[in-house]
Amino acid sequence: MTAPATTLADLAVGSSPEPRSFGPLTRQMFVRYSGASGDLNPMHYDDTFAQRAGYPSVFSQGMHQAALLATFATDWLGAENVRRFHVRFREQVWPDDVLTCSGVVTAIEEQPEGRLVSVDLSCARQTGGVAIASTAEFLLPH
């Protein structure tokens, strides 16, 4: 849930919240994301389709992982405060993977409307491989 205001008031460069894990991931989660996002690419819920394309099974949408990372980020810094959210897709993510989301404050800039907080975010697999590398900005009102 959203971090207490006292925590946000204490934010400094280097501040880092407790990481959060998601998973083990299931095909149902991929299907749920397909419907929620409107991207019905069968590669993410039809094993026959995925195997015919040369993959061992279906795999998670990159944007599904990005959405989990967005949950981590907005629980930390506030859903209404997001101003920029960038993701770079790296490793693929498979059923039964466990993802761990983490983040760190890289810069804080005082602006008239509030503090602009820049963060680095990461969504890593249980292997340690990074599935999503992300940067984001949140404007925390005074």
Place this chain on the structure above:
Amino acid sequence: MSAPSEAGAAWEFPIERGKIREFALAMQSEAPEYLAPDAVVPPTFLINANRWAPEGARVPHGFDRRRLLHGEQEYIFHGPPPRAGQTLYAAERLAERYEKPGRRGGTMKFAVIVTEFRDEAGTLIAEGRATYIETAKATKTAEPTKTTEPTRTAEPAKTAEPASAAQPATAAQPAPGTEEKA
């Protein structure tokens, strides 16, 4: 590198509370900000606009689908994120094209397509920036019917895990949006 000139027609994209709740469930969020009657959109929610683009409104990246990857995605909000009940108008434009040498020869091509989200007054509320990549060598396709054998693992996978042996070595995701071709 062609000049960034292409732009598509705008389409209506109403921000709906039920869709936000559905998206919050898929992102495993319990944040009250996504459940309220005036829920704000989650950071990546605007991907939903793609589903409702009318025929011809999407700006083509022009890449070979067998070598196509979705490399990066970004959302920029020019103020608080939009809320349920607002109606936005989405329109795509080609922002940038560039090339880089592939790690093992050939050329990687990049296209950045921006979706602009404006309100009824025409004010720019948010932008989505998608970076598409055409790899230098063929990777796997999202369309099995077109898969030809050389597309498979043109480069060795980076991790030791067996499942990853089938991954394209280029670190990115197969691009979405093949639903009609399934």
